[in-house]
Amino acid sequence: MILKNIWLFPIAYCDAAEPWQLGFQDAATPMMQGIIDLHHDIFFFLIIILISVLWMLVRALWHFHYKRNPIPERIVHGTTIEIIWTIFPSIISMFIAIPSFALLYSMDEVVDPTITIKAIGHQWYWTYEYSDYNSSDEQSLTFDSYMIPEDDSELGQLRLLEVDNRVVIPARTHLRMIITPADVLHSWAVPSLGVKCDAVPGRLNQTSIFIKREGVYYGQCSEICGTNHAFMPIVVEAVSLDDYVSWVSNKLD
Numbered sequence: 001m002i003l004k005n006i007w008l009f010p011i012a013y014c015d016a017a018e019p020w021q022l023g024f025q026d027a028a029t030p031m032m033q034g035i036i037d038l039h040h041d042i043f044f045f046l047i048i049i050l051i052s053v054l055w056m057l058v059r060a061l062w063h064f065h066y067k068r069n070p071i072p073e074r075i076v077h078g079t080t081i082e083i084i085w086t087i088f089p090s091i092i093s094m095f096i097a098i099p100s101f102a103l104l105y106s107m108d109e110v111v112d113p114t115i116t117i118k119a120i121g122h123q124w125y126w127t128y129e130y131s132d133y134n135s136s137d138e139q140s141l142t143f144d145s146y147m148i149p150e151d152d153s154e155l156g157q158l159r160l161l162e163v164d165n166r167v168v169i170p171a172r173t174h175l176r177m178i179i180t181p182a183d184v185l186h187s188w189a190v191p192s193l194g195v196k197c198d199a200v201p202g203r204l205n206q207t208s209i210f211i212k213r214e215g216v217y218y219g220q221c222s223e224i225c226g227t228n229h230a231f232m233p234i235v236v237e238a239v240s241l242d243d244y245v246s247w248v249s250n251k252l253d
């Protein structure tokens, strides 16, 4: 957990789910920042709509109660109000659609990546392949990543979230993730990174990641894939470029 000092208070980033958590995990990529911003943007309109609809509902229930209003009005049509409640929601929809599309298309963009990592979903673990490097026997760097079972987990390790082999990647580097399964549908999802990408049999899905700070990011398979769906977590460890280079060279020999 990285501590950051803002306004005299040290703050620990939340990069794993917490009990009773209601909000988002802290963003570690521009993508997740964009998602959180859009959520807040839309929430603003949501609160306005919620309050005005509730107000109208309560007012109508109050004023048209049979005791207060024994003889009902026969009005069935009101041009002015109908124009208002058609135009107004369409304007709100525009205010939501424009930033939403801007985010959607910018997330879809693949910025010329430095490293490509392939995540392969299996029942029920992930395999990671670093296809940019070859070891001495001409095999690309591959390893499996299994969840640490509850009985084996050590003090401080997160239950059902920790894995034996983490995905180590450099921070502040443009990465391309390629996601695919070897059997059924899975989904590679890490909330802090703003990534949730389905692994579809016979397809390679692609997404880009740019992690802004070093840290350990926890995620889970997010597509129901069988009995052990809940037990194939994802742990991404973002390190400095130097640490990454030594990690890779250790793995290769």
Ligand code: CUA
Binding pocket: 121, 122, 124, 185, 186, 187, 221, 222, 223, 224, 225, 226, 228, 229, 230, 232
């Ligand atoms: Cu793999 Cu759910």
